[in-house]
Amino acid sequence: MYGKRILLGISGGIAAYKIAYLIRLLKNQGAEVKCVMTPSASDFISPLVVSTLSENPVAIEFWNKDSGLWTNHVELALWADLYIIAPATANTIAKMASGICDNLLLACYYSSKSKTIIAPAMDLDMYQHPTFKRNLNQLISDAVLVIPATNGSLASGLEGEGRMEEPENILRFIQINFPFSAKELSSKKKILITAGPSYEAIDPVRFIGNHSSGKMGFALAEICLAKAWEVTLICGPTNLDLAHPNLNIIPVFSAEDMLLAVQENWKNADIGIFSAAVSDYRPEKFETQKIKKTEKTINLQLIKNPDIISWASENRGAKQFVVGFALETNNALEFALNKLDSKKMDMIVLNSMEDKEAGFKKETNKITILDKKKGKYSFPAKSKREVASDIIDTIFKLM
Numbered sequence: 001m002y003g004k005r006i007l008l009g010i011s012g013g014i015a016a017y018k019i020a021y022l023i024r025l026l027k028n029q030g031a032e033v034k035c036v037m038t039p040s041a042s043d044f045i046s047p048l049v050v051s052t053l054s055e056n057p058v059a060i061e062f063w064n065k066d067s068g069l070w071t072n073h074v075e076l077a078l079w080a081d082l083y084i085i086a087p088a089t090a091n092t093i094a095k096m097a098s099g100i101c102d103n104l105l106l107a108c109y110y111s112s113k114s115k116t117i118i119a120p121a122m123d124l125d126m127y128q129h130p131t132f133k134r135n136l137n138q139l140i141s142d143a144v145l146v147i148p149a150t151n152g153s154l155a156s157g158l159e160g161e162g163r164m165e166e167p168e169n170i171l172r173f174i175q176i177n178f179p180f181s182a183k184e185l186s187s188k189k190k191i192l193i194t195a196g197p198s199y200e201a202i203d204p205v206r207f208i209g210n211h212s213s214g215k216m217g218f219a220l221a222e223i224c225l226a227k228a229w230e231v232t233l234i235c236g237p238t239n240l241d242l243a244h245p246n247l248n249i250i251p252v253f254s255a256e257d258m259l260l261a262v263q264e265n266w267k268n269a270d271i272g273i274f275s276a277a278v279s280d281y282r283p284e285k286f287e288t289q290k291i292k293k294t295e296k297t298i299n300l301q302l303i304k305n306p307d308i309i310s311w312a313s314e315n316r317g318a319k320q321f322v323v324g325f326a327l328e329t330n331n332a333l334e335f336a337l338n339k340l341d342s343k344k345m346d347m348i349v350l351n352s353m354e355d356k357e358a359g360f361k362k363e364t365n366k367i368t369i370l371d372k373k374k375g376k377y378s379f380p381a382k383s384k385r386e387v388a389s390d391i392i393d394t395i396f397k398l399m
């Protein structure tokens, strides 16, 4: 990062105390750092600390009442190769999402031509609030990169998701995602992700389905989008939504629809992450009229669905990487290894129903990753976003 110009925006959250250390880390990497703070941020960290560590004046006000001079936010924004806002409060994120410009940090955001990265930090209920999520999604669709908050103890005394990512990891994220780094440009990937359940129609109103919510696949898509990768997300019926300029979302219903969408898009992808919970079987016959409740019992004859992962493995180019998922109720490791082998995957992510933190509709997940060279990587229970990040990091290492 030698010589790179980083504009660091600090808003008024308790995690601002960690920013002194982030400035230190950035400076140690050889970056030039200038800071802009919201007026509220100076209640959480002294501008003197920020200016001393960054070795630059700190910009807080639009103009100085004593000298009458104004701070040129346009110049400051255009100076930067990268704008990182950490911590990003719910308030600042809401303003960024809706175009409010009532402080210098925001004025820099609207004037900036560089990439903007935000590291949200707030209490757990704020982080889960639908309004906050809506604002965050708006920023993601405006191509802002997000460093997701992590799980842990919060200043309120509560435990959960909302902690700002640690400065070391923010630095790592910047290094991986720095928009001007040759590494980033050469490692730009196209990802195909399948997510959610498949529904297999019995008659016009009924289907066979499963409890998959699609959360894992959507979290994977968000992490990939945050890396400025291109994502094709093929998803069965879910309540989730995501919008981004680099996202092509293809809604499907049945396993056969999903296979068709995969067949159309697979050749353009570098990596296929097949996280959808696809029904193994479907009714052999689709009744065109609703089945009436006249018989005491009825039999549904089921036939096997196509195996989407096996199709992708058999029809891949030399450099395409195939990742599957296994959700097992018993003998999890053994079944996952068999699946990895028989479907010729590069890597499989195992969730075991034996773990109470893992499974359908849960907010957390606990995974073990197995690779085709018999490598085994176990992770503790984490939020699905953090798990998604671990999965993407592991894919990258194995590739």
Ligand SMILES: Cc1cc2nc3c(=O)[nH]c(=O)nc-3n(C[C@H](O)[C@H](O)[C@H](O)COP(=O)(O)O)c2cc1C
Pocket (backbone or CB within 6 Å): 010, 011, 012, 013, 014, 015, 038, 039, 040, 041, 088, 089, 090, 091, 092, 093, 103, 121, 122, 123, 126
């Ligand atoms: C002790 C304390 C801690 C706070 N921590 C946070 C926080 O972590 N995240 C957040 O979004 N807001 C937090 N707030 C609320 C913000 O400070 C408040 O919304 C403020 O208006 C943010 O202004 P800014 O976004 O312009 O910096 C906190 C408030 C107090 C009093």
